[in-house]
Amino acid sequence: MSRNQEKALWAKQIGRQAEDAVLSEFLSRGYSLLARNYNVNRYGELDLVLHKGMCIYIVEVKSRKDTDTYGGTEESITRQKLLRMTCAARVFLQDRKWEMYDVRFIAGFVTHSAGGLIQKVEILPI
Numbered sequence: 001m002s003r004n005q006e007k008a009l010w011a012k013q014i015g016r017q018a019e020d021a022v023l024s025e026f027l028s029r030g031y032s033l034l035a036r037n038y039n040v041n042r043y044g045e046l047d048l049v050l051h052k053g054m055c056i057y058i059v060e061v062k063s064r065k066d067t068d069t070y071g072g073t074e075e076s077i078t079r080q081k082l083l084r085m086t087c088a089a090r091v092f093l094q095d096r097k098w099e100m101y102d103v104r105f106i107a108g109f110v111t112h113s114a115g116g117l118i119q120k121v122e123i124l125p126i
Contacts, residue, residue, distance in 0.1 A: 014116055018063035019047055021121050022108030026050050031057065035092065043088035048108070055102045058089045060126070063110040066119055077107055077126060 001009075023033065026048070034056070035049040048059035062076045085105060093099050105126040111119045 010116075014063055014112065015061070017116065017118065018108070018110035018112070019061045021110055021118050022059060022061050022123070023048055025108070025121055025123060026057075026059070038088070038092055040088040040091045043084045043091065046085065046088050046092060049089075049092060051101075054100075055104055056089075056093065056098065057104050057106050058085060058092075059106045059108050060085060061108040061110065063112060065114055066111050067114060082126060 019036070023036070027033070029052075031050040031052045033048065034051050035046065038046040038049055040046070046058055047061040048057075050057040050059060060077055060081070064076075082105065089103055089105075093101065093103070107122075107124050107126050109120075109122040109124065111122075113119060
């Protein structure tokens with residue numbers, strides 16, 4: 001396996017671990033999972049789609065190393081990313097005839113060590 005393939009595999013594992021941590025946090029708060037990694041070809045992927053009461057929560061999961069010098073996870077959700085999430089969410093809701101639900105966009109920020117250990121999970125509105 002090449003060095004690039006190893007890095008890609010590591011990133012995929014860290015991303016999955018971050019999604020698991022954020023999902024676990026929501027499930028412990030009484031939310032239900034509707035979809036995970038829901039792909040809308042034209043707009044991209046919705047990491048987590050959750051439900052509680054009459055509200056659908058679209059969750060973007062972002063993970064960063066605690067030593068990352070490229071800025072925090074908050075800066076990683078750009079206006080363009082939010083626009084794609086909104087369009088993908090609209091497709092998701094229309095496919096299921098769930099337009100009557102309120103929709104909230106949430107970010108799950110995960111900070112981990114260079115070794116991959118999760119140090120902090122934050123749930124914030126976008």
